[in-house]
Amino acid sequence: MLGGMLRFRLKLASWLVLATACLASFACAAAAAPGRAVWIWEPDSYGMLENEAVASEAIAFLQREGFDTVYLYADAWDGRNLIAERPGAYRALIANLHRHGVKAHALLGSWFLGTHAYVLPARRADALAMLDRVLDYDAAAAPDERFDGISLDIEPHVLDAWDVRRDELLANFLDLSAALRERVRAAPQPVPLGAAIPFWLDGIELEWRGRRDAVSAHAIGLYDYVALMDYRNHADGGDGIVSHATTEMAQARAAGAGRQVVIGLEVAPNELAKVTFDGLRPADLAREMAATARAFAAEPAFGGFAIHHYGAYRRWLMR
Numbered sequence: 001m002l003g004g005m006l007r008f009r010l011k012l013a014s015w016l017v018l019a020t021a022c023l024a025s026f027a028c029a030a031a032a033a034p035g036r037a038v039w040i041w042e043p044d045s046y047g048m049l050e051n052e053a054v055a056s057e058a059i060a061f062l063q064r065e066g067f068d069t070v071y072l073y074a075d076a077w078d079g080r081n082l083i084a085e086r087p088g089a090y091r092a093l094i095a096n097l098h099r100h101g102v103k104a105h106a107l108l109g110s111w112f113l114g115t116h117a118y119v120l121p122a123r124r125a126d127a128l129a130m131l132d133r134v135l136d137y138d139a140a141a142a143p144d145e146r147f148d149g150i151s152l153d154i155e156p157h158v159l160d161a162w163d164v165r166r167d168e169l170l171a172n173f174l175d176l177s178a179a180l181r182e183r184v185r186a187a188p189q190p191v192p193l194g195a196a197i198p199f200w201l202d203g204i205e206l207e208w209r210g211r212r213d214a215v216s217a218h219a220i221g222l223y224d225y226v227a228l229m230d231y232r233n234h235a236d237g238g239d240g241i242v243s244h245a246t247t248e249m250a251q252a253r254a255a256g257a258g259r260q261v262v263i264g265l266e267v268a269p270n271e272l273a274k275v276t277f278d279g280l281r282p283a284d285l286a287r288e289m290a291a292t293a294r295a296f297a298a299e300p301a302f303g304g305f306a307i308h309h310y311g312a313y314r315r316w317l318m319r
Contacts, residue, residue, distance in 0.1 A: 034293045035304030037069035037227075037262060038062070039107060039153075044311050045073035049082055049089040059100050061314070067102065071151040071227075071306070074106035074134050076113060083133050090137060091145040098144050105194065106134040109153030119156045119172040124179065127154070131180055138189040149192040150184065151227065152177075157198065167206055170215050174208050177222040192224040196264065199230045199244040202251070217251040225260035226252075227306045231275040233266075233284070235291035239274070241265070242295045252301035260303030263292060268312035278316060 040048070048055040062070065074083045074090070082089050083106075094104045108130050109115045118127035131150070138146045154176070156162065156169040177195065184193045201216040208218050220226055228248055235241045245263055252259040265285070266276040277285045289305055296302035307313050 034289075034302065035069060035262075036065075036067050037071060037105075037304065037306040038067050038313065039071045039151075039306065039309040040073060041107075041309055041311065042073050042077035042110065042112060044309075045107070046077055046080075046082065048072075049086075049093055052092075055093055055096060058310075059096060059102065062102055063100060065313075067307075069103045069105065069148070069306075070097065070310075071107040071153075072104045072147075073110070074137075074147070075108055075110055075115075075130055077110070081133075083137055087137050087140070091141055094141075094147065095145050103148040105149035105151040105192075106147045107151050107153065108134065109155075109196075115153075116155050116158045118154050119159075119169055119176050121172065121175075124176060127176055128179065128183060131183055135184070135187040135189070138191065139187070146189060147191055149194060149224070152180065152193070152195040152223075155196070155198070166204075170201075170204065170206055171208055174206075174215070174218050174222065177219060181222050194225040194227060194262070195219065195223050196227040196229055199228055199248070202247040214247070214251070216248055217255075220248065220251045220259055220261075221255045223259070224257075225262055225303055227262045227264045229264045229266075229308075231264065231266040231270075231308075233274055233277045233280060233288065235288045235295065241288065241292050245292075245296070249296065249299050249301045253299075259301060261301050262303040262306045264306045264308055265289070266308050267316045268308060278312075282317060 044058075048058050072093075075081065097104050115127070115130070117123050118130070134147060134150060154173070156173045159169060162169060181193055184190050197216060197219050201219065202214045204215045205212055206215050206218065211218075216226075226248065228245055230241050230244050232239065232241045232244060237243065241263060245261060248261045252261050267278055267285070268276060269278045270276040273279055277288075292305075293302075
């Protein structure tokens with residue numbers, strides 16, 4: 001009787017050890033899976049904010065496609081500015097996203113509003129006001145209704161003056177980034193601040209605040225994460241996704257404080273075939289993302305992927 005009880009206890013103990021190991025294995029596998037974000041621009045974000053049925057269908061789609069983060073547009077569009085005029089719409093949508101395990105970062109920047117000009121000193125006040133509307137929203141919202149971060153998309157290289165004033169505009173971008181960072185740090189509800197940057201900034205050196213370095217390194221030092229616009233449709237090779245992100249990973253690691261590089265990939269149409277997966281299939285995207293994730297599996301700065309953008313991705317899947 002006692003021998004049987006002892007054997008039972010030993011077997012039970014072995015089962016518990018095995019179960020614990022299995023759970024740890026699953027937890028490690030889940031932790032190792034790269035995150036997946038998506039930019040959601042003006043019309044799609046406003047559609048989700050103003051129509052509950054559209055929001056519900058969109059959230060179901062996000063879950064099916066494995067997205068755990070959205071960069072949700074949070075500024076004016078089509079004569080309205082819902083973050084200021086109807087904050088309740090954002091509260092309801094963000095709370096709904098959170099209930100379904102999806103984080104929401106406030107996406108700030110707009111081609112329609114010409115926010116690329118916000119890098120100019122004369123437009124600094126407009127940029128700060130854009131940010132303040134989100135910070136004011138978060139300060140008044142309940143914890144489950146707040147943004148999980150802020151994602152800036154202001155690209156000085158699209159300005160007409162870029163070819164003749166490149167270094168000046170890049171310095172302006174860094175100055176603006178520093179001002180936005182200080183504003184977020186001083187906020188009642190500070191959140192991670194990120195920015196979209198093109199991969200080729202690592203090839204431009206700039207003297208800024210007494211230090212000469214690649215513009216990408218300056219920028220990574222100012223943000224909690226960057227969404228690297230690493231727009232190529234193949235992982236390997238000298239002109240591939242991995243190659244174009246390697247320098248930024250090292251820069252983020254050197255900057256410390258847990259800084260992350262999220263690799264942005266394009267699915268929208270583009271006249272240059274190599275920058276987009278538009279002409280390829282979902283299986284091709286999955287294959288190249290897997291190859292990239294393997295290449296950066298041991299990289300602490302690797303923050304997963306971001307797909308540009310929600311509307312284009314949905315259209316691409318339906319072809």
